């Protein structure tokens with residue numbers, strides 16, 4: 001870490017600029033024999049981001065890309081800066097290749113399970129985008145497939161590998177916050193792009209897109225480019241704001257608090273207020289989650305541009321993650337005499353009370369009683385990519401066979417959190433997690 005001049009909006013103190021980790025091979029060459037060959041299955045928006053990020057990860061090589069839409073073969077080749085990388089529409093031909101060590105699954109959510117299970121059975125290690133599962137039962141089938149086939153798995157909420165979140169976890173674990181019973185997070189964005197109203201490319205057709213493979217196990221419907229390109233709006237393929245953004249917030253919260261179980265119950269409210277374009281999900285959702293030792297409130301609002309925020313409210317201090325910055329502010333928890341209600345007492349009684357209080361609480365030595373009123377603040381370095389660090393952690397696991405934090409169990413638990421939120425919203429009931437039955441039930 002080095003001291004930087006940047007300052008958090010919330011604090012006048014200078015922020016410490018954090019440095020990226022790139023855990024494996026950071027600053028070190030990786031022997032060519034140690035190169036991991038991967039292929040990307042699904043090379044749309046996120047797949048292309050991954051391919052670009054992969055160029056900054058030492059010791060890996062993209063040897064193939066697979067997508068159902070032909071123009072994405074070109075986009076993928078551009079992203080990975082290799083015009084001759086092999087392309088295909090058929091992911092099974094990727095899994096058949098002996099020179100592919102691992103696959104990166106960045107398809108629509110409803111297709112994660114099938115490709116994930118087939119990849120594990122084919123002996124490939126898997127980086128699968130978040131949310132891991134489209135349905136609760138998918139998640140458990142995926143956990144079983146990974147464990148049965150002894151595969152290394154990373155799920156793609158990259159904040160879990162972020163240097164900012166690592167620092168937040170360090171502060172949380174230090175006990176500086178005291179006991180944390182309340183966590184509040186939101187992610188608000190207010191634009192057509194933020195609300196998934198993506199433009200339809202002019203060459204989109206049944207000829208350029210393998211529509212039946214897109215549908216997979218989803219109900220058969222006629223070709224509809226809106227469903228293909230704006231799939232997050234439809235319950236057959238996505239989970240709305242729960243799957244898109246809640247999962248990131250929950251993954252960050254689970255990581256920082258060392259939680260590795262789904263919330264016990266959830267209660268959602270919200271509505272579709274603005275983006276009434278045929279979508280099946282709300283554009284505002286707020287959910288209250290019960291965990292054994294704390295409560296979490298989450299909100300995603302597509303009608304305001306509030307950005308991304310997680311606040312941890314402890315008995316000794318408050319920690320805030322806001323976009324790419326982190327701040328910690330301690331509270332003054334030194335003992336002090338009651339200074340409010342005694343002003344409703346007669347002076348004589350009040351003076352007696354204060355005299356006794358000061359007798360019982362002699363002044364501590366000056367240095368022992370200092371409180372850092374400024375707190376601390378941290379920021380990501382300019383241009384920082386937690387996606388690069390998340391990939392680097394995954395490939396480290398592939399080499400060492402030591403699991404990453406966000407493995408299949410972690411990813412399943414945070415996905416269940418998004419399913420709990422949607423269950424409560426759509427069923428208009430409190431959603432209760434029944435861990436023994438591995439399902440969500442009404443309260």
Ligand SMILES: NC(=O)c1ccc[n+]([C@@H]2O[C@H](COP(=O)([O-])OP(=O)(O)OC[C@H]3O[C@@H](n4cnc5c(N)ncnc54)[C@H](O)[C@@H]3O)[C@@H](O)[C@H]2O)c1
Pocket residue numbers: 041042043044045046047066067068069072089091106107108109111115129130131156157158213214228229231243244
């Ligand atoms: N971690 C993040 O920050 C982040 C950001 C964006 C998206 N995502 C996740 O990444 C995944 C993809 O999202 P996106 O925005 O890139 O969607 P997208 O629609 O842009 O791309 C998905 C691609 O998957 C392909 N695909 C679907 N089924 C396939 C199959 N059977 N075989 C081969 N290709 C197939 C489609 O052709 C499409 O091009 C989703 O799970 C999403 O939640 C994560």
